[in-house]
Amino acid sequence: MIQVKKLVKRFGPITVLRELDFEVRSGEFVALLGPNGAGKTTLLRILASLSKPTSGLVQVASCRLPEEAVAVRAHLGVVSHQPLLYGDLTAEENLSFYARLYDVERLRIGEVLDLVGLSSRKSDLVRVFSRGMQQRLAIGRSILHNPRILLMDEPHTGLDQEAGEILDSVLREIALAGRTVVMTSHDLVRAAELASRLDILSKGKIKASVATKDLNSADFVTFYRKALQGNGGSV
Amino acid sequence: MKSYLNAIRAVIWKDLTAEWRTRENLSAMLVFALLVILIFNFALELDIQAQESLSAGVLWATFIFAGTIGLNRSLAVEKDRGCLDGLLLAPVDRSVIYFGKAIGNLIFMLLVEIIVLPVYSFLYQVPVFQPGFLLVVVLGSIGYVAVGTLLATMVIQARTRDILLPILLFPLSLPVIIAAVKASQGFLLMVPLTEISAWLNLLIVYDLIFTAAAFMVFDFVVEE
Amino acid sequence: MNEKPNLLTILDVVAGLMILVAAGLVFFYVPVEVMMGSVQKVFYFHVATAWVGMLGFLVAAIAGVVYLRKGNLLWDIAGNGAVEISLIFFLTAIVLGSIWARPIWNTWWTWEPRLTTAAIVELIYAAYLLLRQGVDDPERRARFSAIYAIFGFFSVPLTFISIRMLRTIHPVVIGSAEAASQGGFNMDSPMKLTFFFSLAAFTVFFADLLWHRIRLGQLRAEVDVLRIDSYSKGE
Numbered sequence: 001m002i003q004v005k006k007l008v009k010r011f012g013p014i015t016v017l018r019e020l021d022f023e024v025r026s027g028e029f030v031a032l033l034g035p036n037g038a039g040k041t042t043l044l045r046i047l048a049s050l051s052k053p054t055s056g057l058v059q060v061a062s063c064r065l066p067e068e069a070v071a072v073r074a075h076l077g078v079v080s081h082q083p084l085l086y087g088d089l090t091a092e093e094n095l096s097f098y099a100r101l102y103d104v105e106r107l108r109i110g111e112v113l114d115l116v117g118l119s120s121r122k123s124d125l126v127r128v129f130s131r132g133m134q135q136r137l138a139i140g141r142s143i144l145h146n147p148r149i150l151l152m153d154e155p156h157t158g159l160d161q162e163a164g165e166i167l168d169s170v171l172r173e174i175a176l177a178g179r180t181v182v183m184t185s186h187d188l189v190r191a192a193e194l195a196s197r198l199d200i201l202s203k204g205k206i207k208a209s210v211a212t213k214d215l216n217s218a219d220f221v222t223f224y225r226k227a228l229q230g231n232g233g234s235v
Numbered sequence: 236m237k238s239y240l241n242a243i244r245a246v247i248w249k250d251l252t253a254e255w256r257t258r259e260n261l262s263a264m265l266v267f268a269l270l271v272i273l274i275f276n277f278a279l280e281l282d283i284q285a286q287e288s289l290s291a292g293v294l295w296a297t298f299i300f301a302g303t304i305g306l307n308r309s310l311a312v313e314k315d316r317g318c319l320d321g322l323l324l325a326p327v328d329r330s331v332i333y334f335g336k337a338i339g340n341l342i343f344m345l346l347v348e349i350i351v352l353p354v355y356s357f358l359y360q361v362p363v364f365q366p367g368f369l370l371v372v373v374l375g376s377i378g379y380v381a382v383g384t385l386l387a388t389m390v391i392q393a394r395t396r397d398i399l400l401p402i403l404l405f406p407l408s409l410p411v412i413i414a415a416v417k418a419s420q421g422f423l424l425m426v427p428l429t430e431i432s433a434w435l436n437l438l439i440v441y442d443l444i445f446t447a448a449a450f451m452v453f454d455f456v457v458e459e
Numbered sequence: 460m461n462e463k464p465n466l467l468t469i470l471d472v473v474a475g476l477m478i479l480v481a482a483g484l485v486f487f488y489v490p491v492e493v494m495m496g497s498v499q500k501v502f503y504f505h506v507a508t509a510w511v512g513m514l515g516f517l518v519a520a521i522a523g524v525v526y527l528r529k530g531n532l533l534w535d536i537a538g539n540g541a542v543e544i545s546l547i548f549f550l551t552a553i554v555l556g557s558i559w560a561r562p563i564w565n566t567w568w569t570w571e572p573r574l575t576t577a578a579i580v581e582l583i584y585a586a587y588l589l590l591r592q593g594v595d596d597p598e599r600r601a602r603f604s605a606i607y608a609i610f611g612f613f614s615v616p617l618t619f620i621s622i623r624m625l626r627t628i629h630p631v632v633i634g635s636a637e638a639a640s641q642g643g644f645n646m647d648s649p650m651k652l653t654f655f656f657s658l659a660a661f662t663v664f665f666a667d668l669l670w671h672r673i674r675l676g677q678l679r680a681e682v683d684v685l686r687i688d689s690y691s692k693g694e
Binding site: 382385386389390392393394395396399402403406407408409410413414417433434437440441444445448452455456458459 | 527579582583585586589590592593594595599602603605606607609610611613614617618620621622624625
C-alpha cells in the first residue's frame with residue numbers, strides 16, 4: 001500500500017530525511033516513533049502529498065508521488081495535531097464543507113458524527129469544542145470519504161487521559177474497518193497498544209522495526225533506547 | 236468540471252457562512268473605510284469644487300485600504316488551526332482554492348463598496364450611482380482582488396505577515412488604481428465616453444492578464 | 460567552484476577599463492552641449508545606469524521563470540543578485556537625473572512618467588527584498604521571489620502606460636510643477652559614440668557585479684551546509 005525507497009528530503013542546507021526506506025502493507029497499523037527533529041512529520045507530510053520529496057521513490061495506493069498527487073488524495077485521510085477545522089462554523093457545517101470538497105453524499109455526515117460520538121453537538125461552533133472533541137471531529141473529517149489510508153500526526157497531543165481514551169476507542173473502531181494506518185507518536189505505550197508494528201525513526205532514517213505482538217510491554221523502553229543508539233534491526 | 240465548480244462554490248459558501256456568523260471581517264473593513272473617509276475630509280478640506288474632482292481618488296484610496304484588511308483576514312483564517320492543509324488535501328485542483336478565495340474576497344470588497352458609496356453620496360452629494368461608475372468599481376475590485384489574493388496567500392506563509400501585504404500589493408496594483416480613479420473621475424465629471432474608454436480598456440487588460448497569471452502560478456505559492 | 464575563474468578576472472579588468480574609458484570620453488572627448496552646458500554630461504551616465512536598472516528587472520524575471528521550471532537554486536541567487544544590484548543602479552540613475560534636472564528645469568523632481576515609474580520600480584525592488592527577508596525556507600523563498608519578480612516585471616509597462624496617459628489626457632490639477640517637456644537635444648557623432656559606449660560599459664559592469672554576487676551567494680549556501688553538518692556531527 002505504501003512504498004518508500006531511498007527518500008531524501010532537504011530544506012535548503014538541512015537534510016531531514018536521508019535515503020529512507022519504509023513500507024506498509026495493506027491493513028497494517030504502523031506507529032512511527034522517534035525523537036523530535038527525526039523527520040516523522042516530514043515523512044508524513046510527504047506521504048500526504050503536502051510536501052514534495054527531494055529525491056527517491058514514493059508510492060501510495062499505487063500512485064506515484066508527487067506526480068499523481070491529486071489521485072492519491074482521494075484515498076487519504078489525514079489527522080494532524082492541528083484540527084483543520086473552521087472555528088466559526090458548526091461541526092455539521094465543517095463536515096458539510098469537506099463533504100462537498102470530497103464529493104461525498106450528505107447522509108455520510110450524520111453517519112460520521114455518530115461514529116465519533118458528536119451527533120448531539122453538531123450545531124455547536126467548533127470554537128467552543130474542547131481539544132478532545134475537536135480531535136474527534138477531525139478524525140470524523142478524515143474518514144468522511146472512507147479513505148483506504150489514514151495518516152495521523154501525533155493525534156493525542158494536548159489530550160488529557162480521558163479524552164485520550166475516548167480517542168483511542170474511536171480509533172480502534174476505525175482501524176478495525178480494515179484501513180491502513182500510519183501514526184506518529186511520542187507515546188510509546190499507547191502506540192504499542194494501538195499499532196500492529198512499531199518503527200523507530202531517527203536522524204532521517206528508520207533505525208528499527210518490530211511487530212507489537214513480538215514485544216513485551218516491559219521491553220518497550222529498552223527496545224526504543226537500543227534502536228536510537230545503534231542499528232536496532234528487527235526483532 | 237462539475238465537481239470543480241462545486242468545490243469552488245463550497246469554498247465561497249464556507250467563507251460567506253463563517254463571515255456571516257461573526258461579521259468581524261466585514262465590520263472591520265466598513266468601520267475602517269468610514270474612518271478613512273473621515274480623515275480625508277479633514278486632511279483635504281474638500282470644498283464643493285474640489286469634491287467632484289477628488290471624490291474618485293478618495294473613494295479608491297478607501298477601497299484599497301479596506302480591501303487590504305479584508306484580504307489579510309480572509310487568508311489568515313486558513314492559517315488558523317491549519318485549515319490551509321485541509322484545503323490542500325482535498326482531491327481537487329489547487330486553483331479551486333485560488334478562485335474560491337478570490338471570489339469570496341471580491342464579494343466582501345463589493346459589499347463594503349455598496350455600503351460606503353451611498354454614505355459618501357449622502358455626505359458629499361456626488362453622483363456615484365451611475366452604471367459607468369459602478370462598472371469601474373467592479374472592474375477595479377476584480378483586478379485588485381486577483382493579485383491581492385495571490386500575494387495574501389504568500390504573505391500568510393511568511394514571517395512578517397500583515398504589513399507585508401500592502402508593501403507587496405500596492406506597487407503591483409498601481410495600474411488598476413490609476414485607471415480606476417481616472418475612469419471613475421471621468422464618469423463623475425460627465426466626461427464623454429470616448430475619453431474614458433482608454434482607461435476602461437486598461438482595466439480590462441490588467442484584469443485579464445493578472446487573473447490568468449495568478450491562476451497559473453498559484454500552485455507554486457501553496458506547494459512545499 | 461572555489462577558485463575564481465580566469466574569465467571572471469578578465470571580466471573584472473575589462474569592466475574596469477570600460478568604465479574608465481567611458482568616463483574619459485564623457486569628460487574629455489565629447490563636446491559640451493550648447494544649450495544645457497556641462498551638466499548635460501550627466502546624461503550619459505544617467506541613461507546607462509537607468510538602462511542597467513531595468514536590465515536587472517528583466518534578468519530577475521527570467522531567472523524567476525527558469526527557477527520555477529527547473530528548481531535549481533542558482534537561478535534564485537541570480538535573481539536576488541540582479542535585484543540588489545539594480546536597486547543601487549536605479550537609485551544612482553534617479554540621483555543623476557535630479558542633478559541634471561535641477562539646472563534645466565529648476566526642480567529636483569518632477570512627476571513625469573519615466574521618473575515616476577523609476578520610483579515605483581525601486582519600491583518593487585525594495586518590496587522584493589522585504590519579501591525575501593520574511594521567508595525562511597530557501598525553496599519557498601525562491602519560489603515567492605520568482606513569482607513576485609515576474610509579476611512586478613509585467614506590471615511595470617502597464618504602470619508606465621497608465622502614468623503616460625495620465626499626463627497627456629488630464630493635466631495635473633492640484634498644484635505641482637508643470638509637466639515639463641523632455642529636455643531634448645540632438646546628438647551628433649561624438650555624442651552617439653560616447654552614449655553607446657557608456658551603455659556598453661555599464662552593461663559589462665553589471666554582468667561583472669552579477670557574476671561576483673552569484674559566487675558570493677553560492678559560497679554562502681556552501682557555508683550554510685557546512686554549518687548545519689557541523690551541528691549534526693556535534694550531537
